Each structure stands twice: as C-alpha cells, then as structure tokens.
Amino acid sequence: MTRCRLCGSAALASVVDLGATPPCESFLAADQLDQPEPAYPLHLQVCTECWLAQIPPLITPEETFKEYAYFSSYSTSWVEHARTFVADAAQRVGLGPDAFVVEVASNDGYLLRHVVDRGIRCLGIEPSVNVGAAAREAGVPTLTEFLDPATGSAVRAEHGPADLVVANNVYAHIPDVVGFTQGLRALVADDGWVSIEVQHLLTLIEENQYDTIYHEHFQYYTVASATRALASGGLALVDVELLPTHGGSIRLWARPTDVAGEPSRQVADVLAREKAAGLQELSGYTEFSARVAKVRRDLLRFLIDAAERGETVVGYGAPGKGNTLLNHCGIRPDLLPYTVDRNPYKHGRFTPGTRIPILPPEQIAADKPDYVLVLPWNLRAELVEQLSFIHDWGGRLVFPIPELSIVEVKS
Template sequence: MTGAAAPRGEPTCRLCGSQHLRTFLDLGATPPCELFLTADALDLPEVTYPLHVRVCERCLLVQLPPLIDPDETFTEYAYFSSYSTSWVEHAHRFVDDAAERLGLGPDSFVVEVASNDGYLLQHVVARGIPCLGIEPSVNVGAAAREKGVPTLTAFLGAETGARVRAEHGPADLVCLNNVYAHIPDVLGFTKGLRALVADDGWVSIEVQHLLTLVQRNQFDTVYHEHFQYYTVLTAQRALATGGLTVVDVELLDTHGGSIRLWARPDAVAGPPGPRVAEVLAAEKAAGLHTVDGHDGFAASVSAIRDDLVEFLIDARRAGATVVGYGAPGKGNTLLNYCGVRPDLLTYTVDRNPYKHGRFTPGTRIPIHEPDRIAKDRPAYVLVLPWNLREELTEQLAYVREWGGALVFPIPRLEIVR
C-alpha cells in the first residue's frame, strides 16, 4: 500500500484517468468501518464519508473515490487475521501448495505484502524458507514479529519495492491476500510488486471477485478501505500497468467468493492458462464486461436492507432479543446502511480482545466477549461475518441449547434454528 490518497475533486478513474464514471452503488455516508469507538468517544462527533461506488465507462474498474488516507486507517488497525481459524488454515494450505508448485525451499525468498499478524508467513518460517512481511500497521506488525516473522513496517510503492529488493534480493514469490482492493495508488503499488518479484518469479493475489459480489448480494463488503472491486478483466488491466501478466486464476470460497490471480513478469509469462479464459467468459456472460451490465445491483441491495430491518423490528415487537456475532468491517457497512442501532441489536461479540469494551462506528453498538451470548441466551444471533458461515455455525452450535436461532443476512435473510 502507498500512503498517499489522490486529491479531492472531480471523480477520476485511478486506473485509466478517465472522468467518465457512473454510479454503481450508493450506500450513503458512513464512518470508516474499522475505527471502533471507545466509551469516552461516544459523546463526540464522528466523521462520515460517502460510500458512493462508481464504474469507469472506459476501463470498467469499479471504484470508490480515495476519500480516506490509508495512513489514517492502517497505522493502528483493529483487524488481526489470526482470530479466524479457518483463514489461518486457508493460509497454511496455500503455503503448502505454493511451495510444491513453485519448488520453494531454503534458497528461496518469499515476500507477503500486507502480512498482518503473520497468519500466513508463520507457515513459511516453519518450512525454513526465508521470508519478509511488509505491513503498514504498527500494532499488527508487532504481533507478527512476536511470532518470529520478519516484518517491515511500511506501505508498498515502487520505492519501497526497490529498497526491499536491493536489501534482500528479488522474491521468488510475492503474495498478497485481500489487499489489492485496499490501494488508492494502484499504479504505484503495482510497480512496487514488479520491483519486488524476480524476473522469473511469481505474484499471487487473492481478492474478492466482483462477479460473486454482485451475484450473491455482498454489498456489505463495500467500505472505505476497499478502493476498487475487481473482475479478472480489470485485474489484468491493473497488473499490466506494472509489467505483470495474469497466467492463471483460481476461484475460491473465501470471503464469500474470491479469485486467486497468478501473475508473472511479462517477459516470462507466456499465454494465459485455460482457467483465465473460463472466468473471463463467466464475467462476460454476467454482463460485467460492459458498463451497462453493472446496472441493477442497487435494487437487490435495497431488498436485503428491507428484509433485515423488517425482521429486527418484528423481533423487537415480539419481545425477542437479537444480538450479533462478530464485529467485522463488512458488518459495520451493513449496520450503518440499514440504520440498525442498539434498540434493534442489543450488542455484538467478537473474539478479538482489541474490540472488547468498544462500540461499532456510527451505530454505537457495544462489543463484548463471545461468552456473553451463553450468559444471556438471546432468541437470535445475527452473524455479521457471514463469509465464515461453516466455521461459525459450528462455534455457535450451543445456541440450540435454549432454542435460539442463527440469522444470516447475506445473500438473503435466512434464519437457521
């Protein structure tokens, strides 16, 4: 990531420079989704920013204006990847598969960009493979170093990439999970990737797929940290600006539906594999290779909001308590867009101790430790990190003991008893 946001003014596509952008989805205005409030801040004003997503009519990149400087969000960050057991396991599988696919060993070098608390590179370290994490957040980077993961506190740009390469040598593999959408300076960041990777190396990028976002009504993954939303087509165009070619793509279930892009420097890339053509064809069939094909998503989003609010109001009228599970960034988009306050959702819980005793931004819903649910025995538990459905359904199985039910708001309202 780079620390500089583009200047305010007329919306301009950050990829191709066009000023011909049109509305894709407008969710009003919300506070930054990871700026959880302390009790002392409850009587203070909160700054909100528009969540108005646009699509470029020229290159089709779906994007938010860069209203928030990443320095404001990522210097002290509330998200620790390791609190999701399934995500750590996913990272472990990736390391095992990548080591076999690329022949990584003690003479290799792996770099992860936005390495968070070492959730992935800890598995690289365990294999005896030299590695380095590049992580802008001071607090989560410190957690990674405590695990024995070498971590540089920095945003990635062309200069940082060149500096790391000069000091450590080129990387055989550069990997980045759920960060390519978080970049306001996508051109500088992509040049940084090319600076890091060896001339015959590989870049692996996991990012949410716009196709599944639309098909599964995942509007709550829209928040200010996500500056753009990719199809394989627009990801190809973005990576090409840094001299990288997409050679393979995998479809993943993570985060409700993601793509894993495998890219290489242009000179060694060769033609894309057959899976790239298959995913491009699916995107085209869904209309996402034309600007008009992006229309209509807003109506589906409104229907999700109406169903959730109606359920919460009916539960309150019936005297049934509804609490939340999780306090993810996506949950804060959902709660703010739907206008949910503590009168409809009494509190939520989270495994991350950083959030305990704090309040959700905008909606000011208190956050407690997970064992609060078993003590209070609510009628309903609204699962905000719905993308971890399998993992959390197992964790919350005890809710059945008192006849409680789980509620999943996305892709459509579902009550599971």
C-alpha cells in the first residue's frame, strides 16, 4: 500500500505487522484440509496526514461477503443491543408510521426485525447471499447488493429517501471509503440522519485489541479520521456516543452537511481524548507492537504450561478476531484441540490457518476441560454467565485480551 485510501497521502507509518494469515472467515470444510490455503500480509499502518489507520486491500469485499459465516442473531447481547438502539433512535430521530429506515450490511435482520415490529417501513442492504436469505425468511425486506453511489441512488429512486440510515460494523469493511460514504448520502433524506457504529481506534490501541485487525477490516477510525471520512461524501458529524461493544466502539451521528449545524460537546470531548492519547501524532502508536508481542508470549506460555501439567484447554467461539489471535500466536490443535460455537454453520469446519476443529457448544459439558479459552472476549459479561456451568467441575475461563486473565466462575 503506497497511498492512503482516504486522503491519497504517501506518508504511511507502520503500527504493527502480524505476518501473513488467511482471511478470518474462510472456515475450512474437512475435504479442504489437504488443499493449499492462501494467506495475505496483515500489516496495520497509519496515515500521518489524516491519521486513518488502515491495512492494504489485498482481498475484496466480494471475496469475503458473498457467502458469509457470521450471523449476528447468534449473539444474545448483540440482538438486545440492536433492540435498544432501535427504540432510542426512533425517539431521537422521530420515526413515525410514515418513516423509512435503511440498514446497510443488515446481516440476518437482527436489527431491522425490531423496526418491522414497530410497523415502520424498512429495507436491508446486505451483500451476503446466505445471511440475506435468512433475513428475508425472518420477514425483513432485504436487497442483496453492495452499497456504492449507484446502489444508493437506485434504492432512493425506488423506495424514496431514508429518514434514518444505519451502518453498524460495516464502515471498516469497505476499501472505497469515499464511494461508500457517497452511497450513504445518496440513501439519506436531505434532512435525515445517518448512524454508524464502528470500533474505536482509541480503545483498540489502549486495550491491546490487536485481534480485531483482520483482512475484512480495511480501516480503523478515531472520531477525527471518521469526521474527515464522512465529509468526503457530503456528511457532517453532529454527535458521538462511546459504546462498550466490540471492546469499545463509537456511534457516529451524521447529517447532510447543509443541515448538520455545530457538533455536540461530546464530539469535542472525544477529540480531546484522542489528541491526549497521541493519536494525531506517531507517539500514540509506537509502543503498540511491543504490547502485542507480550499478549502473544503470555498466552503461549499459559497454553504450553497447561499442556505440560496435563491440563486440558479448549476454546469457546470461532469469531474473526479469534482467528487473528490463533494465527499470530501459532496455536494449533496440540495446544487447543477444538473450539465450540453456537453457529451451526461452523460446526464440522476448521479454523482458517490453524485448522482447529469447531464443534457444538455441548462438547464442553461432555469433556469437562480444566480451562475454556474465550475467543470473543468482547462478550465477556454474556459468556461468563453462559459458561457458569463449568464451575460444576472446577473449570475456569481464560481471557487473552487486553492481558491474560483466568476467571473462576460461579454457578
């Protein structure tokens, strides 16, 4: 990558180099285990002109999202997060019976189902054929397309402008930041609202959340860089909320530039926090690589020591972030014989690169391991409760991020 994808500058500085890994959602079927598996460099850099953190676009969204293994509805807390958002947004934006809501990257309808329940007209725009089909089966109108200016204009022409456009956990997933933002502007009414949730680079750096760096995530935002990205498509940031989701996210509220007005005090406060953390100069990034290396050493030391003591460690979850961690640490079935996941799509498959079997969750109770390594650490509160049954045989949970911690659960 020689140029910043937002501002075009060639002034890119290295933040952390994680080597080469397969795409994090390319789970393997059993008959693929003896076949070659492509791997791509995973090197995070930051533009020292606009401070957008980014990785090279070595794979395309079309390769990743036509058939997708992630179904949002399998996370109980995430569905509840969506329900709360819809209720709050309806009040904030004033969504009445004649309103129209569009969600971009709507997945399996986990969010728009709550809009449907309110009797509000809506449309999902979801590129993945399989999860889009699941949304339609659940009663959520869904268009199978990627968003760009042409798609945005076509949807507006057919359905009318949207009072609210939602783009949760997708703004990092598109290499054409400017074109995607122009698509958002095409969708939204001239007096409408755009709500975007995306992981906050500030918490990624501060909490060692390097496993959220993977090939699906082309860029990583601060409020400062997101403001510039929004402006590239004719949108202006008016407010921001700090969220605990994904280890620390930002919810960006934007409007068309002509009606936006002055941003809220919260925007100024978060910008000041980012500046104080050094994220608008190289000093904020220089120690990150060393802290990433320590996470790797600590986790490997724990797994090796447990194996030498004859203790069993299995995994919980097969999220994209987990595959970055497993590949960077070089963890194979000798240290982690299997992981489990609630998503039946993944059962019988193997993690990319590390080729660890993925089994149904019931396997944990059957085997009674000494430790369960939690790969979706961002769902810590939910999973400590879900996995409390391992207390029955003295099992403990292990969280690798932001630093290794071993948790004794209570039944």
